[in-house]
Amino acid sequence: xxxxxxxxxxxxxxxxxxGHAEKVxxxxxxxxxxxxSYFTDKIYISSIVGGDFPVEEIEALEKRGADLSGVEVKSxxxxxxxxxxxxxxxxQRDTLVTDLNVLDDFNPILPEDYKSxxxxxxxxxxxxxxMQVLNQLDGSQKLIAxxxxxxxxxxxxxxxxxxxxxxxxxSINDEEARQLSGEYSLLxxxxxxxxxxxxxxxxxxxEHGAMLFNDGEIFYAPALPLALVKDxxxxxxxxxxxxxxxLAMTNDVSFDSLKRAVIYGSAMASFCVEEFSLxxxxxxxxxxxxxxxxxxxxxxxxxxx
Amino acid sequence: xxxxxxxxxxxxxxxxxxGHAEKVxxxxxxxxxxxxSYFTDKIYISSIVGGDFPVEEIEALEKRGADLSGVEVKSxxxxxxxxxxxxxxxxQRDTLVTDLNVLDDFNPILPEDYKSxxxxxxxxxxxxxxMQVLNQLDGSQKLIAxxxxxxxxxxxxxxxxxxxxxxxxxSINDEEARQLSGEYSLLxxxxxxxxxxxxxxxxxxxEHGAMLFNDGEIFYAPALPLALVKDxxxxxxxxxxxxxxxLAMTNDVSFDSLKRAVIYGSAMASFCVEEFSLxxxxxxxxxxxxxxxxxxxxxxxxxxx
Numbered sequence: 001x002x003x004x005x006x007x008x009x010x011x012x013x014x015x016x017x018x019g020h021a022e023k024v025x026x027x028x029x030x031x032x033x034x035x036x037s038y039f040t041d042k043i044y045i046s047s048i049v050g051g052d053f054p055v056e057e058i059e060a061l062e063k064r065g066a067d068l069s070g071v072e073v074k075s076x077x078x079x080x081x082x083x084x085x086x087x088x089x090x091x092q093r094d095t096l097v098t099d100l101n102v103l104d105d106f107n108p109i110l111p112e113d114y115k116s117x118x119x120x121x122x123x124x125x126x127x128x129x130x131m132q133v134l135n136q137l138d139g140s141q142k143l144i145a146x147x148x149x150x151x152x153x154x155x156x157x158x159x160x161x162x163x164x165x166x167x168x169x170x171s172i173n174d175e176e177a178r179q180l181s182g183e184y185s186l187l188x189x190x191x192x193x194x195x196x197x198x199x200x201x202x203x204x205x206x207e208h209g210a211m212l213f214n215d216g217e218i219f220y221a222p223a224l225p226l227a228l229v230k231d232x233x234x235x236x237x238x239x240x241x242x243x244x245x246x247l248a249m250t251n252d253v254s255f256d257s258l259k260r261a262v263i264y265g266s267a268m269a270s271f272c273v274e275e276f277s278l279x280x281x282x283x284x285x286x287x288x289x290x291x292x293x294x295x296x297x298x299x300x301x302x303x304x305x
Numbered sequence: 306x307x308x309x310x311x312x313x314x315x316x317x318x319x320x321x322x323x324g325h326a327e328k329v330x331x332x333x334x335x336x337x338x339x340x341x342s343y344f345t346d347k348i349y350i351s352s353i354v355g356g357d358f359p360v361e362e363i364e365a366l367e368k369r370g371a372d373l374s375g376v377e378v379k380s381x382x383x384x385x386x387x388x389x390x391x392x393x394x395x396x397q398r399d400t401l402v403t404d405l406n407v408l409d410d411f412n413p414i415l416p417e418d419y420k421s422x423x424x425x426x427x428x429x430x431x432x433x434x435x436m437q438v439l440n441q442l443d444g445s446q447k448l449i450a451x452x453x454x455x456x457x458x459x460x461x462x463x464x465x466x467x468x469x470x471x472x473x474x475x476s477i478n479d480e481e482a483r484q485l486s487g488e489y490s491l492l493x494x495x496x497x498x499x500x501x502x503x504x505x506x507x508x509x510x511x512e513h514g515a516m517l518f519n520d521g522e523i524f525y526a527p528a529l530p531l532a533l534v535k536d537x538x539x540x541x542x543x544x545x546x547x548x549x550x551x552l553a554m555t556n557d558v559s560f561d562s563l564k565r566a567v568i569y570g571s572a573m574a575s576f577c578v579e580e581f582s583l584x585x586x587x588x589x590x591x592x593x594x595x596x597x598x599x600x601x602x603x604x605x606x607x608x609x610x
Contacts, residue, residue: 089489184394187530208513209527220527220604222514225492250610259607293609299525300605302564304598305555 001142002042003248004114005032006133007123007237008103009047009057009071013083014276016090018230024277025057026082028123028147031234033066034281035241035268036121038289039249041065044114046133048106051075060282069111077102090229091206110136119248121240122146122167127159134166143253145169145200147240153179165197168253171240173204186211187218200258202243204236212262219259224270224295231276235269238281242268267292306447307347308553309419310337311438312428312542313408314352314362314376318388319581321395323535329582330362331387333428333452336539338371339586340546340573341426343594344554346370349419351438353411356380365587374416382407395534396511415441424553426545427451427472432464439471448558450474450505452545458484470502473558476545478509491516492523505563507548509541517567524564529575529600536581540574543586547573572597 012026029047036043043066051074058068083097106129115138122130124147134144146167152160153176164170164180170193178184181192186203190213193201201213207229209222243265250257267289271280317331334352341348348371356379363373388402411434420443427435429452439449451472457465458481469475469485475498483489486497491508495518498506506518512534514527548570555562572594576585 185530185532185534187532205513208510209525211530218530218604219607220514220530221607222525222527222605225490225516225523225525227490227492229490256608260610263607263609297607297609299523300527302524302526302568302602303561304568304602305565 001040001118001248001251002044003036003040003119003121003244004044004046004110004117005029005036005121005123005241005244006046006108006130007032007125008080009049009053010080010082012233012277013081013097014231014233015085016231017086017088018228019276021231021276025054026233026277027080028234028237030278031237031272031281032121032123032241032244033061034064034278035238035265035272036245036248037061037064037066038268038284038286039242039245039264042248043067044070044117046070046108046110046114048072048074048102050077050079050102053079070108070114072106074102074105077105084233086232090232108133116140118142118251119244120144121244122163123237123240124149127152127156127163130163131159131166134163142251143168143247145171145240145244147171147236148176150176150179161196164193167198169200169202170198171202171204171236171243173206173236177201177203202262204239206232206235210239210262210266212258214255214258217255219255219262221259221262221266221296222300223266224292224299226270226273229273232273233277235272238272239265239269241265263293263296264289267296306345306423306553306556307349308341308345308424308426308549309349309351309415309422310334310341310426310428310546310549311351311413311435312337312430313385314354314358315385315387317538317582318386318402319536319538320390321536322391322393323533324581326536326581330359331538331582332385333539333542335366335583336542336577336586337426337428337546337549338366339369339583340543340570340577341550341553342366342369342371343573343589343591344547344550344569347553348372349375349422351375351413351415351419353377353379353407355382355384355407358384375413375419377411379407379410382410389538391537395537413438421445423447423556424549425449426549427468428542428545429454432457432461432468435468436464436471439468447556448473448552450476450545450549452476452541453481455481455484466501469498472503474505474507475503476507476509476541476548478511478541482506482508507567509544511537511540515544515567515571517563519560519563522560524560524567526564526567526571526601527605528571529597529604531575531578534578537578538582540577543577544570544574546570568598568601569594572601
């Protein structure tokens with residue numbers, strides 16, 4: 001099945017204890033698209049870039065089966081730019097620069113064949129833009145998922161809640177789940193968030209894994225312990241890309257399938273952080289992904305007596 | 306098989322956002338013993354209390370099958386006292402009072418039949434006292450486990466490493482594993498700690514679960530998401546008690562059995578935190594424990610396609 005993804009395509013400048021990547025390719029949409037491309041090749045991308053965005057990056061995504069006719073290229077504008085520096089423990093980071101550039105004018109008009117995509121992943125963006133995309137869909141979708149962040153909860157909670165009301169799956173981190181729900185217990189937070197609309201909730205906990213909630217059912221996928229995390233940038237988007245790519249490929253939104261999708265998403269995220277930017281994500285093989293997914297099975301499997 | 310446990314028996318004063326428990330029963334040894342008593346009734350306790358420690362608490366443990374002949378009662382002394390206050394999020398706490406009292410004179414002399422216990426759990430104590438106990442064992446042990454804390458790493462690292470060298474299983478939290486090993490990655494930390502002696506390492510991550518390491522093999526047991534955590538005091542000791550009680554009961558130290566033991570320990574800890582002090586731990590039934598353990602299975606189980 002087809003997957004529509006909307007979000008940023010960006011230049012990133014990333015400093016971690018393991019190095020400094022200057023002006024590398026980033027953006028939620030880019031990570032989501034690369035990750036999902038290992039599962040489904042029917043990816044429809046809606047984004048905006050400046051004239052400075054490398055043509056070969058567009059072509060590389062097209063070679064993975066992505067349709068980029070919905071990516072606006074503002075030839076006289078500059079691509080969205082983000083610079084950040086991670087702390088020693090990699091769990092926190094400081095944003096050094098955010099230059100919206102062309103993103104400030106992002107006004108996504110979906111091409112006609114985008115509107116009937118059965119799976120939709122709304123990357124983290126202004127809630128108003130996420131809503132604008134939802135309003136253009138033809139209503140035939142099987143699963144609409146969204147990501148967001150605390151920033152929008154701080155400045156646009158009401159608009160954000162309107163978007164949340166309309167999606168099937170919300171993917172946020174633990175602190176965001178607590179802020180959105182006003183509950184500290186993630187179990188209680190999930191109840192509150194379900195009542196806001198989404199049937200499914202995924203709470204991402206970074207190095208501690210991810211939890212999937214659905215009406216009383218819970219699945220907890222730990223993160224794979226890694227010897228080296230070089231760059232956590234894009235891990236959450238890569239997770240979403242693996243998850244949605246897997247669902248679009250199987251066209252199965254049962255809870256059992258969603259659990260597997262969380263594992264595939266976690267596996268893709270575990271690759272993402274092993275190198276800077278998209279370096280690892282661009283060079284994966286299917287056997288590598290399969291082996292990684294089996295590592296998750298070995299990691300958590302136990303038999304009761 | 307028999308389980309020897311050594312550690313504190315205490316009075317606690319605990320403040321959490323859910324209430325204030327004044328002068329309730331606490332101590333590592335108490336939590337370990339109560340938790341393990343649901344699995345094995347051959348528990349040998351080595352500890353020290355003052356004349357103020359309630360006789361009915363001693364008798365209650367005896368009714369659970371524990372031998373307390375190795376518990377010294379200093380009738381003219383006062384029992385170890387700890388007071389602490391948890392922060393709003395329950396993940397951090399401030400120690401308000403630590404009165405060592407009789408613990409200052411703790412000089413454990415093991416009764417003869419304690420020395421051949423096949424399973425040994427050294428609760429968190431001065432490394433010198435842990436070593437004193439090790440030196441009295443007859444060498445027939447099947448598994449010796451220990452708990453410790455950052456405090457001893459700060460002030461007695463050399464003595465601590467001597468004890469660690471002699472145990473089969475070390476159980477510490479993630480920050481302690483990082484401090485002990487000097488490695489941030491828990492995977493690398495485990496390698497370093499294995500090289501210090503222990504064949505098995507358990508890294509406790511509180512609400513994020515626990516990891517078991519053994520020579521390249523890893524098992525990750527998530528914590529059960531709970532609607533309400535009233536009092537985290539003793540959760541780590543309860544985990545150790547469930548773990549060691551299960552191993553002593555089954556007398557099976559294979560990796561598969563250790564994985565199950567981690568789940569049983571996690572299940573017991575999940576009960577512990579639901580109420581203040583020992584309230585929940587004293588009133589469990591075997592069916593409740595079985596049901597809780599199956600919750601862990603449901604929580605993590607997935608099938609690959």
